[in-house]
Structures are given as C-alpha cells and as structure tokens.
Amino acid sequence: MKSDIILSGVGGQGILSIAATIGLAAVDNNLYLKQAEVHGMSQRGGDVQSHLRLSDKPVASDLIPFGSADLILSVEPMESLRYLPWLSKTGWLVTNSNPFINIPDYPDVDEILNEIKAIKNHIILDADLIAKESGSARSGNIVILGAASAFIDMPFSSLEVAIRKLFGRKGQDIVDANLKALNAGRKLSDAYRK
Amino acid sequence: MKKLLLLGDEAIAQAALDAGLSGMYAYPGTPSTEIMEYIQSSVDASARNVHRTWSANEKTAMEAALGMSYAGRRAMVAMKHVGLNVAADGFINSAMTGVNGGLVVVSADDPSMHSSQNEQDSRFYGKFAMVPCFEPSNQQEAYEMIFDAFETSEKYKLPVLFRITTRLAHSRSSVTLRDAIPEKKLSLPVDPLQFVLLPSIARRKYKSLVSSYEEVKFDIRLSKYNHFKDGSNRELGIIACGIAHNYLIENIGESNKEIPVLKISTYPFPKDLIKDLTSRCREVLVLEEGAPVVEESLRGILDDGMKILGRLDGTVPRDGELNPSIVARSLGLPVESGRDVPSLVKMRPPSFCKGCGHSDVFNSLIEAIKPYGQGHVFSDIGCYTLAALPPYSAINSCVDMGASVTMAIGAADAGLHPSVAVIGDSTFTHSGMTGLLDAVVKDSSITVIISDNSTTGMTGGQKSQATGRLEQICLGIGVSPDHMHLITPLRKNHEENIEVIKREMEYRGVSVIIASRECIQTATKRKKDESANA
Numbered sequence A: 001m002k003s004d005i006i007l008s009g010v011g012g013q014g015i016l017s018i019a020a021t022i023g024l025a026a027v028d029n030n031l032y033l034k035q036a037e038v039h040g041m042s043q044r045g046g047d048v049q050s051h052l053r054l055s056d057k058p059v060a061s062d063l064i065p066f067g068s069a070d071l072i073l074s075v076e077p078m079e080s081l082r083y084l085p086w087l088s089k090t091g092w093l094v095t096n097s098n099p100f101i102n103i104p105d106y107p108d109v110d111e112i113l114n115e116i117k118a119i120k121n122h123i124i125l126d127a128d129l130i131a132k133e134s135g136s137a138r139s140g141n142i143v144i145l146g147a148a149s150a151f152i153d154m155p156f157s158s159l160e161v162a163i164r165k166l167f168g169r170k171g172q173d174i175v176d177a178n179l180k181a182l183n184a185g186r187k188l189s190d191a192y193r194k
Numbered sequence B: 001m002k003k004l005l006l007l008g009d010e011a012i013a014q015a016a017l018d019a020g021l022s023g024m025y026a027y028p029g030t031p032s033t034e035i036m037e038y039i040q041s042s043v044d045a046s047a048r049n050v051h052r053t054w055s056a057n058e059k060t061a062m063e064a065a066l067g068m069s070y071a072g073r074r075a076m077v078a079m080k081h082v083g084l085n086v087a088a089d090g091f092i093n094s095a096m097t098g099v100n101g102g103l104v105v106v107s108a109d110d111p112s113m114h115s116s117q118n119e120q121d122s123r124f125y126g127k128f129a130m131v132p133c134f135e136p137s138n139q140q141e142a143y144e145m146i147f148d149a150f151e152t153s154e155k156y157k158l159p160v161l162f163r164i165t166t167r168l169a170h171s172r173s174s175v176t177l178r179d180a181i182p183e184k185k186l187s188l189p190v191d192p193l194q195f196v197l198l199p200s201i202a203r204r205k206y207k208s209l210v211s212s213y214e215e216v217k218f219d220i221r222l223s224k225y226n227h228f229k230d231g232s233n234r235e236l237g238i239i240a241c242g243i244a245h246n247y248l249i250e251n252i253g254e255s256n257k258e259i260p261v262l263k264i265s266t267y268p269f270p271k272d273l274i275k276d277l278t279s280r281c282r283e284v285l286v287l288e289e290g291a292p293v294v295e296e297s298l299r300g301i302l303d304d305g306m307k308i309l310g311r312l313d314g315t316v317p318r319d320g321e322l323n324p325s326i327v328a329r330s331l332g333l334p335v336e337s338g339r340d341v342p343s344l345v346k347m348r349p350p351s352f353c354k355g356c357g358h359s360d361v362f363n364s365l366i367e368a369i370k371p372y373g374q375g376h377v378f379s380d381i382g383c384y385t386l387a388a389l390p391p392y393s394a395i396n397s398c399v400d401m402g403a404s405v406t407m408a409i410g411a412a413d414a415g416l417h418p419s420v421a422v423i424g425d426s427t428f429t430h431s432g433m434t435g436l437l438d439a440v441v442k443d444s445s446i447t448v449i450i451s452d453n454s455t456t457g458m459t460g461g462q463k464s465q466a467t468g469r470l471e472q473i474c475l476g477i478g479v480s481p482d483h484m485h486l487i488t489p490l491r492k493n494h495e496e497n498i499e500v501i502k503r504e505m506e507y508r509g510v511s512v513i514i515a516s517r518e519c520i521q522t523a524t525k526r527k528k529d530e531s532a533n534a
C-alpha cells in the first residue's frame, strides 16, 4: 500500500491540520509516514504545499517525485493546479471551489474550474458552504479531507479517531462539528463519483 | 519503546533532551526555529529547568553555549546557515579552545533559498574549524546522531557541527526514542588555561586541533553512519551524502544489488571508504545537498584521472535543492511528469497580514520620502522586508541582519541625503545596536526607523529581547532626545507620522523613530491565551 498526497492551499488555510489528521491516522494504522511542510516566509498569505507519503514499507524520500502523486488535496482551486506536474496519470484531484483572492491578478474562477474539469479524476466542491452547514464555518479544510478520504488507503474510521484526538482539547462542540464536516465531505464525494 | 511523530528539528531537540542537555541557546531563523520552540514547550525540559531562552543573536548564543560547556555540562546551540556567519567568530575559536561538557552546534542550511538570502553550505564551516560534522539522512538518524555527537564532542573535547537542511528540518516522520540519560554535573576544565587563547597557548592548541581532525575520522561513533554497499555494476558508483541518500534510494530501491553506493553522513569524510568505491568503478556520481563539498575534494587541484559526475560537471544542477526527480535524471533514469501547470496560474507572493503595523509605517514613509525620489531606504531582514514587493516597492536593500543601519551610514558618508534605515525591533537587538553606536559617534546624517512589533514576527512570534527597552537602548547609545520619537503606526496617525518622518529626514544628524504596534499574529495569540487562562 502506498499513498502519495500533495496538500495545497494558501498560508493560514489549515493545511497543516489536514496533514496532522492524516498523520495521526497513519500512525494508528501502523503505516510509515513522511510529511514535508512549509514554514516561514511563504506562509504569510503565500502559496503553501505539503508532501505527505504513507506506505506499509519504509518511505525513503521526503519529497514525492514528479508524476507520481495519487492525490492532490487542495483547499483553494487555483492552488490545486499549481501542483499538476506531480499528479500521476491515474491520480485524483480534490479541491474546494472557493477562491482565496489576495492578489490583484487572480484569474477568472470559471476558467480555473474548466482547467480542473479537464482532468479526468477530479472532485470540486464548495467546502465552505458545507462546513457552514455542519456548524463550523472554519472546517472547510476538513470537508475537503472527507471528500478526499476515499482516495487515501486507510479506513475512514481512523480519520474520525484522529479528529477526536486532534481537536479534543478544544471541546466536544468543535470535535462534533469537524466530524460532521468530515462525513459531509465524504458523502458528497461518494455521490459525485456515482 | 516510545515512538513519536516528529519534525527533523523536533527529533534533534528531543534527542538533546534525552542525551542530558542542560542548556539550549538560539536566535530564531527558518528552518532552525522549531528546535528551540520544542525545547521551550517540553514538560521534561521545564521540570529539569533546562536553560532555554532566546539569545540576542547567534554569536551570543554560541558563546553562551560555550560557557555552559566550560562549566562541564551539555549545551546545544541552533541557528540557520547565515546565522553561523554571525556566530563564526565564537564557533571557529571554540574549536581552538575545545570544550569541556559536550557542545553541539546545529546549523540548518536552506538550499533553494525557501526563506533565506543565500544557500551557503555549513559543511565548509566544519572543515574550516576542523571539527567533526554530522549530516543525518533522516529523522531517526538525526535523533540517534545527537547522542553520538555529544559523546564525540566530549571524547575529543571539540565542538561538533550538526548540519541539516530545510527538507529534513521541516519534514515529519516517526522516531523511536532511546532511554534518557541524566545531565552532567558541574565541573571546571582540568587545564585552567584551556579556554585562554593567548597566542602561545593558541599555537599549541592549533597543533592538537590539526592532529585530532585526522584521528576523528576513524572513530566508530562517526564511521558507523557511513557505509559502503557494493554492487555488480563496475561502470558507475555513487556517493550520496545526508538526505541525498534518500532521494537515491527512492530511485534505486533499498534492495539494490547492482549499483555500488557509499553513503556519507559524517565529516571529515572517510577516505578509506571512498577508495573502496573508486577502486571498483570507472565513474563516480556524487549526490550532495548544497555545495559540491565532497565532489571538489575528490577532484583535487589537477582534476584528472577518474571521471567524476556531480554538480561541477552539470550532471546535477549547480544550485538549488535536490529532489527524487533531479536524482533520477542524473542517474539517466526516465523522469515521469504529470501535466504542465496551466498558464492561468498566477504567482502568489507572501504579504503583510491584514492590519499589520509595518504597512502603516511604510505608507507614511512612502509619502514622506516622495519629494526625494527613489533609492533612499535601506532595509533589514524581517516581515517588513516584504515592503520590497508591490504595492509598496519601498525598500532598496536587504543584505544581512543589521545592514540597514550600517549601509545607511555608508551611503550618508557618500553624500546621499536623506539616508533612511528601516529595521525591526528584534533585528535591532540582533545587529542594529552596534551600527547605531557608530552613527552616533560619527554623527552620521541618517534616520533610523525601528518598526517595532514587539516580537520576532517573521519566524512566528518569538520573544524579542528589545520589547519595552528600545527607547532606553537608543538614548543609552547616545541618540539625542530631541531626535528620538515614538509614534504609533495607525491609519488615524498617518498625517502626523508623515510630519515626524519628514522633519527628521531633513535633520543632518542621527534620528531614531520608534514606530510601535504589536504584531497582529502574536497579539491575537496572546489574547486567546489570556482568555483561555482567565
């Protein structure tokens, strides 16, 4: 088993909590894991990416080679496109449809969505809206994780366990809202693929 | 056995604690910051009362760590690669004095300059100082090596350099911990002159430094991290250093039986193992992160004989970070690629947080300086350096920590007027104060704006040594109270602040304007913590 995942978005959008959730779940499943993060300057509203590699065998490189990611998981649509050179021919792209506009020349959103639709395996969803409906407007990132969970080779329940662990300190309400967000994302992506 | 999921930086910190660390010294700098942060938040470190506060700069950190080692206890100092330049004085001479308690100097290099001004390779400093250098290839190895680094340091009475790169520092993996060992007791050097580098003593010490550099090569503690695995192919052998070894294994597999591979993770590098490899193969490819340190050593002055492939002949790019695809290409393996990035994807440069005080400082400065045109603003290193980018495009230099003040002095000496320096509070205590003293003594015609956010914002909000002290420091250095102003960078004070800046730029002498407003990020975090504790 092997899952090579690129996480992408803009600094401050919660990519590192997605990574932490998958990381905890991986440890629960006794998988080997390497996760390269971005710290420092580029986090100030710049683009950020994280390489996450899970496997039942030891993982050598902290970075994913070009053309071999199984999944691009993005909390922002334009950012999902930035990492296409890493995506394998059979890989999936799962992205939020809501743009994060902090640059003057942000491209036309429909054009971006069209580019994404040109990729065979893609899922686009309005994660922010779904998060709001789940009772936690800030859990858009977890909605996307739920939607992408079908392409990560681990039982869904271990992601739920990880969310309980990760958000436990913040109180039961936050845990519940995030679990709801995770499930809502998964349900939509299951429907999307049918 | 306890297992933790740790960043490379955190693995190093945890290892130091488990190896009986008594003091950690550092100045924040990406990608090294998390080492100190981990130790600061460690329950174990706080129970043991391990010293762990930030230092004013890397030099003071280095020297304080040396002092702790003098007193017989284990100390670690961490910095980013350019920080080692600042600490170089103390570092090089610590090899001459030698150590008493184990002393590990961690330097985190940043190939590809993810957040740095250059991509220098700290291994050069290891060679320069003639001290043992460890270069781990993964998080677990980093953890193990720290124990050996302390022991090696104590055995040879030398500081040990621990070189990592961004990728290892900021990548997380599971790490299995060892049993912790107790801290060392206080003990003074046996030789009372050991730390006294008077020329006559230094000459003697240098001789012993040179000879121990040879001896250290064959020490099992170092050599166990270097291994040679022979293969059936007699054409090409590979030397892979540190993290480059991972990228190689990614391509050829753990069970490779064909290509002879020598992994190097310690320096001075193992000549005998290199001979083992080169005597078997027709060509050698050197894979190393950073500069061609090993490759150049193999080539020697005349560069004849064996064919050596690497960064110098272009088989591997001369600059930038390695990755599995670059390594594949250098091996002549096919490189996969997904789709190209569509042309509509735009750059997304970092920028000030919404409501950051620095942006108000620059808005006022831009207005005030308009009549003089471009080219008058020297800046420093911190969040405010982002003012180099549009829409501000407001600074004309950013060279190294503290250079804003000193470059402004030189430009003023040349006749440039006004000559304005913009520097942050943390950078000011790091390297700006001495420059300001020069300016006061020479009565330079410069205007120094200290954009004070009460923290080290760029690296995530570490404590700044200057908080609450800036005004006193400047007055103490000798800035005239008439030309020392405190302003608050808020939109409502815009006009007033422009006036102050204008007036002081016209003045022919040293002026300091301290513009204070707390960093939004740390303010938010502080309020959150306060309400959580309330």
Ligand code: SF4
Pocket: A044, B351, B352, B353, B355, B356, B357, B358, B383, B453, B457, B458, B519, B520, B521, B522
């Ligand atoms: S981190 Fe603080 S100092 Fe840096 S840009 Fe944001 S608000 Fe400004």
